[in-house]
Amino acid sequence: MKGFPSVFESIKDLSVPQIHRLLNLARTYKDQGLDFGQIPKPFLHRPLVATCFLEHSTRTMHSFGVALDHLGATHINFDAQRSSLAKGEDLEQTLLTLRAQGFHLAVIRTPISQQLAPFKSSPPIKIINGGDGQNEHPTQALLDLFTMIEIGMPLKNQTIAIIGDGRHSRVTHSLIELLPQFGCQIILCGPEEFLPQEPLPTGVQATSDMNEALEKASLLYLLRIQKERHESKINFDVDHYATQYGLNLERVDSLSRRVPVFHPGPCNIDVEISRDLIQSKYYFGHEQVKHSIPMRMAIIQAVLQNGEKEIKPFESFRTLDSLQ
């Protein structure tokens, strides 16, 4: 597991061979079946891991928790609201405190984009990004790639349509870095105010024309409107959005080819997706959640066993001699 980042913040932190190793390890864990106690534990010493979710989460937080249990790690759910962060302590001091308590790794979700990036040069503890503001959600993108492969989807020359509020979506920012490396084209689709403003990577285009996106897509990836990240009041009407860009079973059924529908969750029913579509054969959201466990097991193992840049808990106890 050499060479994996100690602070895994972005898809850009990984090489393609490293991504293949994660996919292979995730497959091994998936094949072992995920019955508790059945999986051989990869660690000689039980790692101590804190999941620090400074923003709401259902899927990511619990998926990391379950993955850590499968790996035989000791896992503590850091309660941000009752922590000293609420008294004004900064994140670095919080993480150094966890390190002094013997923690090896923190999985962090933060509402602040790029809050974790400065830790790369001098990591206070090992870190996995569980989603930072609207910047990146690299473990979600990796589990999505893993799910696409496992459900039998070819990737080369396939077009993935990411529909919705791509501008404010960290999932989108990670997917557009990851998927083109595996031969996919991406078409981002949504109203003008939801399309990214920054230059797009090779293999990624943007359109407001829903029919164009639907015609080209081999997979539809739907997004929630990320209201909490809209800086100023964006002038849009939810009902109009739902009519233009929302998908229901009838619309997906009418497409000329059969396409799977992905969604990272949480879904806003009858905005971007209808209940009948969620209940249909096209919807793979639960497959994404299921595949999140073996993929996050692989990611945790890679970061903990990365070998090269060891960031160990503070081990020795200093005395006044250190002042000499």
Ligand code: NCD
């Ligand atoms: C996403 C998130 O929180 O970034 N969900 C997830 O982690 N599965 C997407 C969202 O909030 O819309």
